[in-house]
Amino acid sequence: MYPEGTRSPDGRLYKGRTGVARIALAARCPVVPCAISGTDRVQPTGRRVPRPTLQRSGRVHVVFGEPLDFSRYTGPDGEAWRQLDGTDAERAVLRSVTDEIMHTLMRMTGQEYVDVYASEVKKNAGRKKG
Numbered sequence: 512m513y514p515e516g517t518r519s520p521d522g523r524l525y526k527g528r529t530g531v532a533r534i535a536l537a538a539r540c541p542v543v544p545c546a547i548s549g550t551d552r553v554q555p556t557g558r559r560v561p562r563p564t565l566q567r568s569g570r571v572h573v574v575f576g577e578p579l580d581f582s583r584y585t586g587p588d589g590e591a592w593r594q595l596d597g598t599d600a601e602r603a604v605l606r607s608v609t610d611e612i613m614h615t616l617m618r619m620t621g622q623e624y625v626d627v628y629a630s631e632v633k634k635n636a637g638r639k640k641g
Contacts (some may be wrong), residue, residue: 514612517629518556520636524613524622525629532608536592539585541578542612546619548572553573576619581608 512534514527535542549571554561564571584604585592595601619622625632 514609515529515629517633519551519629520556520633522551522622524617524620524624525632526626527609527613528628529602529605529609532605533610535581536585536604536608539582539589539592541580542574543578544612544615544619545601546572546574546576546616548620548622574619576615579612579615581611584608 512531514531515525516528519525549569553563553569563571570574592604595604605625613624616622
């Protein structure tokens with residue numbers, strides 16, 4: 512899953528959407544973070560076909576991190592999570608879990624983290640052009 516929901520417009524790591532947290536908590540399973548970098552050089556936005564090369568600039572790097580355990584929010588049987596359904600507390604937990612995942616990816620990649628959605632940055636960039 513890609514928590515950002517879209518490709519980064521500038522190589523920085525943007526705020527994640529909470530879907531990955533919702534799935535992990537509902538399934539009561541850990542999240543194995545996977546950091547992927549270099550895709551912007553191999554397949555820039557708008558290019559239909561990737562262009563990998565043997566040169567360093569054409570490589571995609573994939574790194575897996577240690578599993579992240581969020582059972583502290585669900586309890587052993589998931590009941591603690593189910594009781595939060597539809598509450599402000601549920602939204603706070605989803606945001607907290609998502610932010611933990613994103614900050615883990617930031618540490619794994621060394622990317623700068625930006626606390627706004629990439630889709631908003633792209634939308635605003637489109638307005639400036641038009």
